[in-house]
Amino acid sequence: MEKRGKSDLKLAVVLLFPSVFLVLLLVAYPMISNIKISFFDLPINPRLSATFVGLQNYTEILTDIEFLKSLGTTLLYMILAVAGSTALGLVVAIFFNRPFKFRKAARSLIILSYVTPSISLVFAWKYMFNNGYGVVNYLGVDVFHLFEKAPLWFDNPVSSFILVVLFAIWRYFPYAFISFLAILQTVDKSLYEAAEIDGASTWEKFKNVTIPAIMPVLITIITLRSIWLFYMFTDVYLLTNKVNIIGIYLYETAFAFNDLGKAASISVILFIILSIVIIASRKRVKLNGNG
Amino acid sequence: MKFKILILVFILVLSMALSACGGNEKAGEEAKTTIEFMHSSVEQERLAVVNKLVKKFEKENPTIKIKQVPVQEDSYNTKIITLASAGKLPAVLEVGQDYAKVMDKEQLIDKEAVSNTLDKAGKKDFYDGALKLVTPEDGKGHTGIPISGWVQGIWFNKEMLASKGFEEPKTWDDVMSIAKAFTDSGNKKYGIGLPTVEGGFSEQAFSQFALSNNANVLDGKGQLDFNKKAMKEALTYYKELAQYTMPGSNDTTEVKDAFMNGTTPMAVYSTYILPSVYEEGDAENIGFAIPEQKTKAVFGTVSAITISSGLDDPQKEAAQEFTTFLSRPENMTEWVLMSPGGAQPVSKAVTENAAYQANEVVKSFGDLSTEIAASFNEIQVFGLVGEKNYVKMGVITSSGSISKLVNDITVGGKSVDMEVKNAEQKMKDVLKK
Secondary structure, eight states, X not given: OHHHHHHHHHHHHHHHHHHHHHHIIIIIHHHHHHHHHTTEEOXXXXXXXXXXXXXXXXXXXXXXXHHHHHHHHHHHHHHHHHHHXXXXXXXXXXXXXXXXXXXXXXXXXXTHHHHSOHHHHHHHHHHHTOTTTXXXXXXXXXXXXXXXXXXXXXTSHHXXXXXXXXXXXXXXXXXXXXHHHHHHTTSOHHHHHHHHHTTOOHHXXXXXXXHHHHHHHHHHHHHHHHHHHHTOOHHHHHHOSSOOOHHHHHHIIIIISOOHHHHHHHHHHHHHHHHHHHHHHHHHHHHTTOO | OHHHHHHHHHHHHHHHHHHHHTOOOOGGGTTOXXXXXXXXXXXXXXXXXXXXXXXXXXXXXXXXEEEEEEOOGGGHHHHHHHHHHTTOOOSEEEEEHHHHHHHHHTTOBOHHHHHHHHHHHOGGGBOHHHHHHTOOTTOOSOXXXXXXXXXXXXXXXXXXXXXXXOOOOOSHHHHHHHHHHHXXXXXXXXXXXXXXXXXXXHHHHHHHHHHHTTOOSBOTTSOBOOSSHHHHHHHHHHHHHGGGSOSSOOOHHHHHHHHHTTSOSEEEEEGGGHHHHHHTTOGGGEEEEOOBSSSBOBEEEEEEEEEBSSOOHHHHHHHHHHHHHHTSHHHHHHHHTTSBTTBBOSBHHHXXXXXXXXXXXXXXXXXXXXXXXXXXXXXXXTTEETTEEOTHHHHHHHHTHHHHHHHHHHTSOOOHHHHHHHHHHHHHHHHHO
């Protein structure tokens, strides 16, 4: 028996080796390399020598008011977009969790915004809100006379921020919708029937039956979407330059100012912030007995 | 025993997989020197032209193999940084003159190899303006061999101007008068398509007005010389002119759309507007003007072919052979004609080439094509003072301080004096780093 146990362990090591090797190569090595770079003033040309600057990159970043501003903007963007896309996804999933005509076709249409490439959607939005010929201004000014003059949607920091949040909610709610619909279809109908017999209202049924049933998916969606939106770059960068989220700040540091050391230190700081969020959310899942 | 066999099988599979990734050179091709060529011609029809040139070169030089790396324009500079940092920069690269400055600062260009190639290609044929743009700050060598370029100025619709009794605008005052006469914002008609976006397009457009008023960002010694009367005059003029353009931040799409659909009779744009004008069959109705105050200033940029530094001897030799081949008039002509009208010749050898002159698009614009080509000698850009092309201008442009200033005063309605001070401070900060 003992001999067989040892042989299984060896086999397990061999079988695991490719995965471990890939994780070390694709995750651990870049991470360690990134941490190393963050302590240097690194030229682009690898033949030129790098200067060790200690914690200077970190102190400069943490005392840069622009970094702190963009961190605040990113957090607000992330919270609003995650909350909005999750709530909208849940509402639509509840609506779709019942039979009706053309349900399959409607479901396919709903996920369109999620599967279409960002660049096409961004251009569509930019055309919609164009100051001269955008349909939004046409309706608002010429048809319904809501505004006297067309608002400069993407030139004003506040309206730009609202639009990028709305864009994110609209673009990413289908992910929440699909996940919620999948788990809602597994909820036992008898639970709702039992609650009805007990005289529960719609809100009470939602609170006491639906929410506990979908909790694992809800936590997963919030965690994953928060990570993705925290690092968001493309959508916001293409839509407007009035919303300076952290992805853009990082991109400009690395590729406009060619300051690779500072950019590396920003990503380490962001990694730490996100790790705290993930650890906290994992604890939350475990507390609920789902992890 | 079983374990050893398993390990052996795993190693064999891994080595087979890795060898499969390692390229497919046949035994007879081992003597070839392979070099990479990175360019931005990703569109199918442009790629076909580059493929044809590469095949022709490989036929003439059987010991050299060219491996192409086509990269989208938006991610081009990002790709250069990542490849350079990894020590994997291709031997030959297509690069704009501004980014060539950044690469030169990082010692990523073999200027000696580039200069040798340029000498072989016949330096005297190239327009002076184009060569100035690829001359580094110390005036020694070149950062690239210009292959094509584009210039920017004020395009105008001759018929529309004539309908209100105007002729070609020559001075700042002419431009302002025409812009004012055609603006009817209630009916969404404007006098000029003017760049106001917080981006490179605005800095380029504004630079023409500033430089025509003899206002540059740096002085002859390379010191910051931004906050001065001539610069403020140009900014005040640009702000006033922006009253007669479309509201909001106008980027290339808005300006081109407005001019092409007749919303404006004038637009500040590059020669890349010409292919669309040709397609519309309106080639004879377009004119090109250069804003003039104290002097004339055309904004222009060249696309150059450069050789990266740190190559071993056979690769360097192969890179020089290939760049020399691309600089031959007939090959440069093919390159320029990838986008006829949009891309402009940077050498008289191309302008005088029969194939270039016979091109339908080029012919359709008649004398305008010659006028545009000649304007290469009137190119002025921020940071180019006399013969000195200051590297630090690249840092100032990257900081976005000028484009933000233009956007703030035109779209944001902020005061010129205050924003000039803010922009100057931002420039000082980035130059200190």
